[in-house]
Amino acid sequence: MAERRRPARHTRSRRSTRLPGSLTGRARKVPHDAVHHPLFARCYARFSVCADARGGIAAHRAELLAGLSGRVLEIGAGNGLNFAHYPPAVAEVVAVEPERSLRRLALEEARRADVPVDVVPGAAEALPVKSEAYDAVVLSLVLCSVRNVERALAEAKRVLRPGGELRFFEHGRDERRAMALLQRGLDRTVWPLLFGNCHTSRDPLAAIRAAGLELGAHRRLDIPGKGPRLPSSACVLGVARRPDGG
Known part of the structure; x- marks a missing residue:
């Protein structure tokens, strides 16, 4: 018997999108395209699919999402490659993606997902959802490119229920040290221009702690695991929690 899959929903308008009240609790306008990197988006879409298939990224996505349940918000969903890895216990995924081209690809992935996925426009620094509405928030290769890491993590904390997981x-x-020096030089010059505002020298663990989230189990890894080391090779994968007291 074929599995029943709920189609993804997406609202459109010319300049802005008025998101459903179930997401915001009120009529709130957000920019339809908070980010616009069409050339990078096309390149990233092709590279990410290849990296999943040949570079082992798919296994890291599965590890990232293992054991999730309830309502989940994914920030910066890109072209939706996480969607296939959400476990059946997840009741709903709201996937926020600010770039139009990537959002269109994410919609296609959402239609194939085994859990309900809504793909919506919005920016990490101003999430179009209610406070304390989600059991988990997912950040997957996105903090490197947000405009303001502090505000993005403050928003992630806001929408998590007390005790919820990041x-x-x-x-x-x-x-x-040598690679760190190279990263800083690249971030001040060509790297953000070439790679959709990506920065290689940001410190995600320090930023998560500074946001008032309790860091849990995590591990460092290199991508790719073999071959030459790249400015973007150093990665960290793990979990943090919003304290029960808020």
Whole structure:
């Protein structure tokens, strides 16, 4: 018997999108395209699919999402490659993606997902959802490119219920001094321009702690695991929690 899959929903308008009240609790306008990197988006879409298939990224996505349940908000969903890895206990995923081209690809992935996925426009620094509405928030290779890491993590904390989990898989500052120096130089010059505002030297673990989230189990890893080391190779994967007291 074929599995029943709920179609993804997406609202459109010319300049802005008025999201459903079930997401916001009120009529709130958000920019329809908070980010616009069409050339990078096309390149990223192709590269990410290849990296999942040949570079082992798919296994890290599965580890990132294992054991999740309830309502989940994914920030910066990209082209939706996480959707296939959400476990059946997840009741709903709201996937926020600010870039139009990637959002269109995410919609296609949402239609194939085994859990209900809504793909909506919005920015990490101003999430179009209610406070304390989600059991988990997912950040997957997104903190490197947000405009304001502090505000993005404050928003992630806001929408988590007390005790809710932040699942993160991010690349960032390399522990090796020579590579760290190279990362800082690249971030001040060409890297953000070439790679959709990506920064290689941000410190996701320090930022998560500074946001008032309790860091849990996590591990460092290199991507790719073999071959030459890249400015974006140093990654961390793990979980943090919003304290029960808020």
